[in-house]
């Protein structure tokens with residue numbers, strides 16, 4: 563990709579809940595270069611996940627402009643947004659979002675279905691990614707047959723299987739013991755060295771310190 567991967571300019575996001583407006587983001591400007599390794603930190607409720615959902619094209623700003631891969635999301639319909647996401651972004655959610663009745667391998671292979679990749683190749687690539695996150699022995703386990711850390715690693719493998727240019731990870735090491743957390747960080751670092759932009763949310767100072775850049779959020783704005 564040439565040019566910045568994502569550019570947000572004075573972006574806000576206000577949730578409407580039972581007639582009450584909740585201003586989760588109150589004007590955020592952020593530029594993510596295609597070589598970036600950025601950590602987002604900040605207290606609970608400061609808007610980190612809300613921002614990540616916007617950066618990943620899962621949600622749209624209430625106001626401001628957001629360019630993903632040079633395209634203004636305000637000009638894209640739902641199908642175009644879905645396609646842009648599938649081609650550009652890998653997303654690791656704070657709460658995994660795995661399909662409960664589906665094996666690890668088929669969870670990881672799912673984004674490839676939307677790409678029209680054949681079943682045999684999907685299964686092969688999913689197994690390869692699961693091997694990379696240390697789960698070659700859990701291919702046929704369903705989420706409820708795996709530990710929290712294993713589910714987190716399945717979610718990471720699923721985010722990576724399409725070869726995204728940007729990986730967005732919301733607390734990717736939050737549920738992991740320190741050894742497994744270290745291996746996930748090493749994986750993110752090697753991806754970044756291979757030219758994938760990495761943005762992660764973390765509460766862990768040591769994890770944040772390993773990124774090349776940090777932003778701190780408070781009350782819906784970037785404070786440093």
Ligand SMILES: Nc1ncnc2c1ncn2[C@@H]1O[C@H](COP(=O)(O)OP(=O)(O)OP(=O)(O)O)[C@@H](O)[C@H]1O
Nearest residue numbers: 577578579584586605606607608609610611612613
């Ligand atoms: N769907 C929603 N409807 C209404 N309010 C919401 C919704 N999602 C989030 N919020 C509110 O928006 C604010 C920001 O939430 P967000 O999830 O972005 O925080 P966060 O920084 O990711 O927190 P944490 O560290 O706990 O994950 C919070 O005050 C939260 O209560």
Ligand SMILES: [Mg+2]
Nearest residue numbers: 610611612656
């Ligand atoms: Mg969050």
